[in-house]
Structures are given as structure tokens and as C-alpha cells.
Amino acid sequence: MQVVEKKSEMSLTQPIRALLNVEDYHQQAKGKLSQMIYDFYSTGSDDQLTLIDNQQAFRRIKLRPKILIDVSSHSAINSISCQTQLLNSTMTISFPCIIAPTALHRLANGEHGELATVRAAVACSTIMCVSTMGSTRMERIAEEHREQIKTNYPQSTSQLWYQLYVFTNRQYTQRLIEHAERCGYKALVVTVDSCILGNRECDVHNQFSLPEGIQAENLIDDKNSDFAKTYRQAPMDASLSWKDLKWIRSITSLPIILKGIIHPDDAREAVKHGVQGIVVSNHGGRQLDTCQSTIDALPDIMDAISGEHHQIDVYIDGGVRRGTDILKAMALGAKAVLIGRPVLWGLAVDGMQGVRNVLDILKKEFRVAMMLCGCQTIDDIRKNNLLVMNNNSNIRSKL
Numbered sequence: 159m160q161v162v163e164k165k166s167e168m169s170l171t172q173p174i175r176a177l178l179n180v181e182d183y184h185q186q187a188k189g190k191l192s193q194m195i196y197d198f199y200s201t202g203s204d205d206q207l208t209l210i211d212n213q214q215a216f217r218r219i220k221l222r223p224k225i226l227i228d229v230s231s232h233s234a235i236n237s238i239s240c241q242t243q244l245l246n247s248t249m250t251i252s253f254p255c256i257i258a259p260t261a262l263h264r265l266a267n268g269e270h271g272e273l274a275t276v277r278a279a280v281a282c283s284t285i286m287c288v289s290t291m292g293s294t295r296m297e298r299i300a301e302e303h304r305e306q307i308k309t310n311y312p313q314s315t316s317q318l319w320y321q322l323y324v325f326t327n328r329q330y331t332q333r334l335i336e337h338a339e340r341c342g343y344k345a346l347v348v349t350v351d352s353c354i355l356g357n358r359e360c361d362v363h364n365q366f367s368l369p370e371g372i373q374a375e376n377l378i379d380d381k382n383s384d385f386a387k388t389y390r391q392a393p394m395d396a397s398l399s400w401k402d403l404k405w406i407r408s409i410t411s412l413p414i415i416l417k418g419i420i421h422p423d424d425a426r427e428a429v430k431h432g433v434q435g436i437v438v439s440n441h442g443g444r445q446l447d448t449c450q451s452t453i454d455a456l457p458d459i460m461d462a463i464s465g466e467h468h469q470i471d472v473y474i475d476g477g478v479r480r481g482t483d484i485l486k487a488m489a490l491g492a493k494a495v496l497i498g499r500p501v502l503w504g505l506a507v508d509g510m511q512g513v514r515n516v517l518d519i520l521k522k523e524f525r526v527a528m529m530l531c532g533c534q535t536i537d538d539i540r541k542n543n544l545l546v547m548n549n550n551s552n553i554r555s556k557l
């Protein structure tokens with residue numbers, strides 16, 4: 159790994175290491191954030207086994223590359239070979255990696271928070287899925303998105319999606335959906351794995367609380383009792399069930415994507431209910447601990463829906479840290495991956511530029527992986543039979 163040192167200060171200061179990969183950003187962010195905020199971002203529920211396994215499961219899958227294939231089309235700096243079409247080709251992203259919805263970006267970057275993230279999304283031509291629990295109002299993020307495209311990145315194909323938690327107060331939930339649509343968000347990502355908050359013991363130990371001036375801004379409206387400051391007490395609707403999808407459908411014309419599917423039967427049910435996509439997700443190991451890792455869950459899900467008439471987009475998140483992870487997810491049939499913590503690490507280290515760097519690193523790694531596997535196009539990743547699954551091995555190493 160490249161190490162850059164300032165000679166005159168060598169004995170006084172730590173050598174400055176170049177940040178080459180997502181883990182480098184993680185370690186750098188860890189040094190910058192307070193213990194309470196770092197733990198809030200990084201940890202999972204109970205014994206954090208799912209959190210660990212999400213990453214380990216990617217590592218268990220091995221690649222068997224195809225060789226002697228002309229992959230010179232990747233050489234162009236802005237290689238089009240990684241571009242990915244989503245939702246019936248209504249959207250294009252520069253490579254199959256989307257910013258996952260994560261709460262409270264101003265904890266990582268107090269000044270700009272979500273505005274820094276959205277600028278990076280525009281610069282990298284990808285989608286930012288904005289969390290209901292954002293620390294910046296959704297209309298402000300949408301305005302910044304428009305402004306950035308207009309002023310700085312007219313070629314950008316970036317779009318915004320809105321992540322929805324369904325609250326017990328359905329009228330309030332409805333107002334959130336309608337507001338998101340009015341603001342120009344292009345898909346509704348309904349989180350379905352959170353009928354109650356997972357047991358995150360680190361947050362309890364740390365007595366997690368929001369610093370002065372930072373709150374879940376979108377949970378405030380004039381008709382709503384103000385639970386933005388308490389954040390964790392926001393009353394999720396534990397009665398949410400399949401029949402409610404009809405209700406959501408009746409309120410919005412946006413494509414609906416269900417986030418938090420692990421069971422193949424649920425994937426089939428989602429197709430039957432006519433949604434446009436699902437995210438295979440266990441909430442980054444923050445909800446049900448010992449839940450199956452997402453990349454292990456993906457093959458059965460793809461099998462379950464392969465015979466269905468209505469085709470949907472299947473996305474996956476949890477533990478994606480390398481370009482090879484993205485390639486493995488695509489090889490198993492995912493349309494794109496979402497990344498949660500890597501974005502937060504980039505944001506904490508260097509705001510908009512940090513998020514951009516993290517996305518650029520993953521894009522570069524993905525391109526290299528494609529070339530080394532003999533893939534000219536995204537379709538080749540699926541066709542080339544590149545994976546050796548080894549689900550029985552039980553490698554446990556500290557992350």
C-alpha cells in the first residue's frame with residue numbers, strides 16, 4: 159500500500175497514508191468521529207453476527223475468471239461498459255452502485271450533511287436514496303440536486319429516490335409520500351424490515367442522543383407531534399402488512415421498491431403485488447441478528463421469482479466494500495447494489511469529496527474486476543458463469 163510521508167515531520171507525526179479503498183476510509187472516519195457517532199454508524203444489533211457475515215459471505219464466494227477476451231472497451235476513462243439501466247430503462251446510472259438510505263448525515267458532516275452526499279451523487283451520476291430519517295429537509299435535498307445538475311453537471315443522470323418508513327400515523331405517512339413525489343423524487347423505497355427497532359446495544363451503552371442543532375428534519379411538520387429530536391421513538395407501524403401495499407399504491411404513481419426482503423416467499427409475494435423492485439437487505443445487520451447474509455439470500459430469491467411473469471428489479475445491500483463484491487452481486491442476478499456505511503465514512507472524512515472518492519474507488523475496482531473476469535458488458539457478468547459458491551466454509555475472521 160502506498161505510504162506518503164512528510165520527511166521533516168516523520169518522527170513527530172503519523173505517516174499520512176493514501177486512502178485507497180473503503181476500509182481506509184472506514185479507519186480514517188473512525189479517528190474523526192466521536193465514539194457515540196462512530197458506534198451509531200458502524201455497529202449492528204445483538205451480537206452483530208449478521209453485520210459481520212454480510213461482509214464475510216461476499217469473501218466466501220470465489221471468482222473463476224474467463225480469459226483471452228477483448229476487454230479494451232473499458233480503457234476509456236468514462237467507460238460506458240459499466241452503465242446500468244434501472245426500472246424498465248427509465249433510469250441510467252454510471253455503474254451499478256446506489257447510495258443507500260442512511261439516517262442523519264449531519265452527524266458525519268455537521269455543515270452540509272445530506273447536501274454533501276447529494277452533490278457527490280450528482281457528480282458520480284448515481285442515485286441517492288434519501289432516508290425518512292435525514293437531517294436535512296427532503297425539499298432542500300431535491301433543490302440542491304436540481305441546482306447541481308443545472309449548474310455543474312448537466313450530463314449527470316443522477317436521480318433521487320425516497321425511502322419511507324410507515325408510521326402509525328398514516329395521514330402523516332401519506333403526507334410524506336405526497337411531499338416526496340411533489341419534490342421530484344423518482345421512486346418510493348418502502349422499508350419493510352423495521353416493525354420495531356433492532357436491539358443496538360452500543361447505542362444503549364453510549365446513551366445515544368442527537369447533538370444540539372441536529373434532528374430528523376423530515377419528521378417535523380405543523381400537524382405532527384414533534385418526535386424529530388427523540389428520533390428513536392418515532393412510532394413505526396408494526397401492523398404494516400401486504401394489504402397496505404394497495405393503500406400505498408393508491409397514493410402514489412411512483413415506482414415502489416420494497417427494502418428488507420430476505421425470504422424467497424416474500425420476494426414472490428412482492429412480485430405478485432406488482433411492485434417494481436425489491437432490495438435484498440437485512441438493514442446492514444441493524445435489525446434481526448443472525449439473519450441470513452444478503453448475498454447468501456440472493457440465489458434463492460432469484461430462483462423464486464425467475465418463473466414469474468412480471469419482472470422486477472432486484473437490488474441488494476449489506477457488506478459491499480469492494481468492486482468484486484458488486485461483480486458477485488451482479489453475477490447472481492442483482493441489478494445494482496446499495497452502499498450504506500461506505501458513504502458515511504467518505505462523508506465523515508471529506509464531505510462531498512469523500513463520498514465522491516468512495517464511489518470512484520468502487521467504480522474503478524468494479525471496472526478492474528470486470529476486465530479481469532473477461533466481461534465487456536454488464537450482461538457478460540451474468541452470462542460468464544464466474545462464481546464458485548462455497549457456503550459451507552465457515553471462515554470467521556475479525557473485520
Ligand SMILES: Cc1cc2nc3c(=O)[nH]c(=O)nc-3n(C[C@H](O)[C@H](O)[C@H](O)COP(=O)(O)O)c2cc1C
Nearest residue numbers: 199258259260261289349441442476477497498499
Ligand atoms: C447509520 C445507518 C443508518 C441507517 N438508516 C436507515 C434508514 O433510515 N432507513 C433505511 O431503510 N435503512 C437505513 N439503514 C440501512 C441501510 O439503508 C442499508 O440497508 C445498510 O446500511 C447496508 O449495509 P452496509 O452499511 O453494510 O452497506 C441505515 C444503516 C446505517 C448504517
